[in-house]
Amino acid sequence: MKRSVIKVLLVILLIFLPVILHQAYRWLTALPDQITIAAGHPEGRYYSMALQLKDLLEQQLGTKVKVIQTKGSLENLALLRSGKADLGFYQPGAEYVLQGFQTEQEKSKPPQQAVTDRICFIANLYSQVVHVIVPVNSEIIKLADLKGHRIALGEQGSGDLAASLPLLRHAQISLEEITPAYLSYEEIEEQFDQNQLDAAILTVGIEAPVLHELLDTGKYRILEIPYIEALTRKETHFDEYEIPAGMFRRADPVVPPQDLPTVACGAHLLARESVSDELVSGVTAIILHQDFSKQLQLNELIEGGNSFVRDSQGFPLHVGADHIYNPELKPFLNSEFVEVTEGMRSFIVSMLIATYLLWRQIQKRREKAKEHKLDRYIRQLLAIEKKQMKLDGNNLSDGPDLQVLLDEVTILRQENLNQFSAHELNEDRATDAFLEMCHALSDKINAKLLGWKIDRLGEKINKSPESDS
Known part of the structure; x- marks a missing residue:
């Protein structure tokens, strides 16, 4: 939105620039x-x-x-x-x-300074x-x-x-x-x-x-x-x-x-x-x-x-x-026009350059702000990884906890994807690395969750003969 406003202002400036120069020339000359x-x-x-x-x-x-x-x-x-x-x-x-x-x-007259x-x-x-x-x-x-x-x-x-x-x-x-x-x-x-x-x-x-x-x-x-x-x-x-x-x-x-x-x-x-x-x-x-x-x-x-x-x-x-x-x-x-407007032209060019540099600075701050959000996501992801390290899937309660951690990783990945456009995702290597980390952690949790399910299935099979006898 802000980028569109800047573009509109630049177009308006370019449209009225000849009029501004003409009036300035008439005033100055x-x-x-x-x-x-x-x-x-x-x-x-x-x-x-x-x-x-x-x-x-x-x-x-x-x-x-x-x-x-x-x-x-x-x-x-x-x-x-x-x-x-x-x-x-x-x-x-x-x-x-x-x-x-x-x-x-x-x-006899004193010299005059001219x-x-x-x-x-x-x-x-x-x-x-x-x-x-x-x-x-x-x-x-x-x-x-x-x-x-x-x-x-x-x-x-x-x-x-x-x-x-x-x-x-x-x-x-x-x-x-x-x-x-x-x-x-x-x-x-x-x-x-x-x-x-x-x-x-x-x-x-x-x-x-x-x-x-x-x-x-x-x-x-x-x-x-x-x-x-x-x-x-x-x-x-x-x-x-x-x-x-x-x-x-x-x-x-x-x-x-x-x-x-x-x-x-x-x-x-x-x-x-x-x-x-x-x-x-x-x-x-x-x-x-x-x-x-x-x-x-x-x-x-x-x-x-x-x-x-x-x-x-x-x-x-x-x-x-x-x-x-x-x-x-x-x-x-007119040579006088060129001379008179030289300062104005320098001023306008300087303003355009300053506007461009300011726009670039805003863009960099936006990028830094996005990087700060990504850092937050990474910290949350590391916290989930620490939690899953404490769960090996051998305990009966590990399964539900692993499923909660897996859902948290999925939600975290979705929130991150909503913050970036397809072009930014293609250009930003940090986001790509974060997504790979999410996938790796999801695989880890899924592996433990699969082990826990197998153990639960084995326990159920082992209990079956005893119930038959």
């Missing part, structure tokens, strides 16, 4: 209630793009999104690695260029173009003229600074030959208005609000960068780029007055490797959708498609993004 995006300065494209992505994620995935204002790429990368941000925008090459570069103010997490690539969104901006009436005509002037290079840890430093090296201008200013976009605009700034190097998308706020006024112009091919050869994170004439202002003075060669680098969206594959897949699908590209005027993304958006430059592709870029390579079982 559910999209987070809230994620954080490390953006940038409010006047840059990172921030406006983060806000657009926030709205779409909340609408389509139902996940709350928090956008953090930061100083730029290096801070975004640090927030990702420390687990304080799930997604972040990054300018390729920024960490390499800024490694070891710190102002005195930054050097919890590292592997960073993965999601998408390349647009080109961040290098603009060297000076007042329209400035004496600075070419890049080399920046020497001796106060130049805004971007905030500490920003992509602007990461682009400004190699550009100055390219122009063979050291920081000692200028007065560097590490300013935000707002501070750049304010100091330009107050004539406290001679030039600014901005590395932003050509749709960035700060560019249009400055250049639409007609008060500023953009310097040409010489020897661009040499610059891109030495600084591999830069690509050649051309700003179309009249991009920022088409009334006189036109900005720029003609097509202006410059350089640009990518704008990457990164994520921690531990971020849900489903979430990253949802983010990637939103980015690749034409509505997203059109709303943010990501013309390069629309024209370049897969080849442009996958220009990762050094970061491994996140599994969730790869599922969108290469749907035909998506495994039958």
Whole structure:
């Protein structure tokens, strides 16, 4: 009966196992209630793009999104690695260029202990173009003229600074030959208005609000960068780029007055490797959708498609993004599902093994219990054998006593046979030995009983002549 119950329970478990695994997978891999995006300065494209992505994620995935204002790429990368941000925008090459570069103010800060997490690539969104901006009436005509002037290079840890430093090296201008200013976009605009700034190097998308706020006024112009091919050869994170004439202002003075060669680098969206594959897949699908590209005027993304958006430059592709870029390579079982259910599968297998071992233990106890009953039968059989040894069949009262012992052996044998099935009798050698002992004892008692009957018959025959005479 108990064995049947165990079998039924195992069948029920196997029937509901897929449902249990599915529900467990949905629970364990559910999209987070809230994620954080490390953006940038409010006047840059990172921030406006983060806000657009926030709205779409909340609408389509139902996940709350928090956008953090930061100083730029290096801070975004640090927030990702420390687990304080799930997604972040990054300018390729920024960490390499800024490694070891710190102002005195930054050097005085205590080092921060960051919890590292592997960073993965999601998408390349647009080109961040290098603009060297000076007042329209400035004496600075070419890049080399920046020497001796106060130049805004971007905030500490920003992509602007990461682009400004190699550009100055390219122009063979050291920081000692200028007065560097590490300013935000707002501070750049304010100091330009107050004539406290001679030039600014901005590395932003050509749709960035700060560019249009400055250049639409007609008060500023953009310097040409010489020897661009040499610059891109030495600084591999830069690509050649051309700003179309009249991009920022088409009334006189036109900005720029003609097509202006410059350089640009990518704008990457990164994520921690531990971020849900489903979430990253949802983010990637939103980015690749034409509505997203059109709303943010990501013309390069629309024209370049897969080849442009996958220009990762050094970061491994996140599994969730790869599922969108290469749907035909998506495994039958989601890697996250396999990882999440691995512990569950181990638990289920362990439970099955434990159930089997418990069942075997119960079986052994049952067998031991049967052996204990057999021992009892054997002890009773030995007691009967001792009794029959005291009876030799010579006394008149031995016959009835022997018959009682013979009946006891028969009853004992019947009780034993009722405790075992035919299969158990065939497999259990101890029971077989017990039955042989019963048969041997029965033969012994029968022999004595037969002798007693013969003696009684002889006595009756001997008494017959005497009765005749």
